Amino acid sequence: MAVKNLKTLILFLVGVLVSYTPLSATTILQNTSQDYVEYKGEVINSNSEDIIMNAHISVNETNISTVTNSEGKFSLKVPTGIRPATVNISYLGYQSKNLPLSYFKPEGTLIYLDPVMEELSEVKVYEAGDARGLVRAILDNRGDNYIDDPTQMTAFYRESITKGNRNVSLSEAVVKIHKKPYSHYGEEDIELIKARKTADYDRLDTLALKLRGGPFNTLFIDVMKYPDYLFYEENLDNYEFNFEEPTRIDNRYLYVVSFKDLNKEMPWFFGKLYIDAETQSLVRAKLNMNVDNRRAATNMFVNKKPGGTKVYPIEVMYDIDYHQQDGKWYFGYSNAKLLFVVNWKKKLFNSRYQVNSEMAVTNWQLETEDRIKKNENFLNKRVVMGDDISGFTDLQFWGSNNIIEPDKSIQNAIDKIQRNIQ
Structure with a gap:
C-alpha cells in the first residue's frame, strides 16, 4: 500500500x-537596495466578510505570486521595473478578480472576492461518469497538463x-x-x-x-x-x-x-x-x-x-x-x-x-x-x-x-x- x-x-x-x-x-542572496515595492493587505469574502486563507495572488504576465496566510493577510513584493501591472486574486469557489497594481497600498489593502453562487448543471457535473476513471485520467494525463x-x-x-x-x-x-x-x-x-x-x-x-x-x-x-x-x-x-x-x-x-x-x-x-x-x-x-x-x-x-x-x-x-x-x-x-x-x-x-x-x-x-x-x-x-x-x-x-x-x-x-x- x-x-x-x-x-x-x-x-x-x-x-x-x-x-x-x-x-x-x-x-547566498541578499538584496540591500530597495529595488521593489511591498504591498500588504487582506482578502475577504464579500458576502460574509470572513477572511479567505490560501488565496492565490499573482502579477499578470509574470510568474511572481504569493498566498494569503491563515488570517487572510498577504504581502506582495513587486520589482519597480514592471509597473504598471495588473494583479489576479483567485480562490476555489470564488470569482477571480483582476486589479491594477495602483489599487494596492503599502498597508491595509482590502480585496473582496464574490462567492460563486451559480448552481452547476447535471451535464457539467457528472459528464465524467466514473469517478475512479476520472482519477486514473488525471494521472495518465499529467505529462500533458x-x-x-x-x-x-x-x-x-x-x-x-x-x-x-x-x-x-x-x-x-x-x-x-x-x-x-x-x-x-x-x-x-x-x-x-x-x-x-x-x-x-x-x-x-x-x-x-x-x-x-x-x-x-x-x-x-x-x-x-x-x-x-x-x-x-x-x-x-x-x-x-x-x-x-x-x-x-x-x-x-x-x-x-x-x-x-x-x-x-x-x-x-x-x-x-x-x-x-x-x-x-x-x-x-x-x-x-x-x-x-x-x-x-x-x-x-x-x-x-x-x-x-x-x-x-x-x-x-x-x-x-x-x-x-x-x-x-x-x-x-x-x-x-x-x-x-x-x-x-x-x-x-x-x-x-x-x-x-x-x-x-x-x-x-x-x-x-x-x-x-x-x-x-x-x-x-x-x-x-x-x-x-x-x-x-x-x-x-x-x-x-x-x-x-x-x-x-x-x-x-x-x-x-x-x-x-x-
Whole structure:
C-alpha cells in the first residue's frame, strides 16, 4: 500500500535533547537596495466578510505570486521595473478578480472576492461518469497538463512547532526547487538560498522534536509528481471514489471526488480531489490520514523516542494547490499539519505538539542547463535546519523575496525574539 512510502514523505525524529550547537544559516542572496515595492493587505469574502486563507495572488504576465496566510493577510513584493501591472486574486469557489497594481497600498489593502453562487448543471457535473476513471485520467494525463520541462522554482518555506498555544520552534527559508518533468520519475532537489530558525528548548520538557527533511516534507506531497505517496496507480481498485457537490474557480468547473482507502489495517488516507472538468487536471487536494491504529502510526512517524514515553500522532492533514500559467498547471502551495501527543510515565498530564509546515512558490522559470551542478547549499533530504536567531533582528532580512505573511501568533513570537535579543 501507499502507506509504506510515508517514511520518505514526512520523517520525524523524537529524542532527548543532549546538546545544542547553533549553526549559521547559509546566505547566498541578499538584496540591500530597495529595488521593489511591498504591498500588504487582506482578502475577504464579500458576502460574509470572513477572511479567505490560501488565496492565490499573482502579477499578470509574470510568474511572481504569493498566498494569503491563515488570517487572510498577504504581502506582495513587486520589482519597480514592471509597473504598471495588473494583479489576479483567485480562490476555489470564488470569482477571480483582476486589479491594477495602483489599487494596492503599502498597508491595509482590502480585496473582496464574490462567492460563486451559480448552481452547476447535471451535464457539467457528472459528464465524467466514473469517478475512479476520472482519477486514473488525471494521472495518465499529467505529462500533458502540467509543466513538463525542468523548472527552477523560488519558494518560501515556514515550519513551526507549538506546544499548546506557545511557539517553541520557528524555521523560515527561501529555497530554489529544481523540479523534474511531471512525466518523468526521479526525486527533485532543493537549494537553500536563505534561512533563519530559533527554538525555545526550555518549553520542550527536555524533549526535542526536530523535523527531518524540512522543505522536502511539503514538496513530496505534490500528488501529481509523487502519486505513489498517496496511492499506487495500478491499485486504484483498493480505494473507494465518489462524486461530491461540484464547485468552480473563476469560470472553470471543478469535479470534486472524495476517496478513502479500503484497507483499514494500517493508517489510511481519505480526502477530496478537485479536478478541472475541461482539462481533467488536479487543481487542489485535501488529504487526511486516519491514525486510529496508534501502534502502526507510531512506527510510521516516530523514528526514536526517549525511554518512559509514548509518542504518537493523533491528526495528520495535508493541503496541495496547483496554479495555471499559459495553459499548464504547476505546483504552487502545500501545507502539512501534524498533531502529536507525548505521554510521560511519571507525569500526570501529557504534552501536545503541533507541527505546521507550508511552502509557497513565489516565482519560477524553466531551467537553462540540462544538468544541475550541486554545491554545499543543496539540502540533504534528511536535513535538520540549524538554529540561527540573528536574522530575526533584521527587518529587511528577506529583501525582495516574496514570503507568506506571518500569522499573528508567529509575528508575536518574532517580536518576542527581537526583544530578547535586544
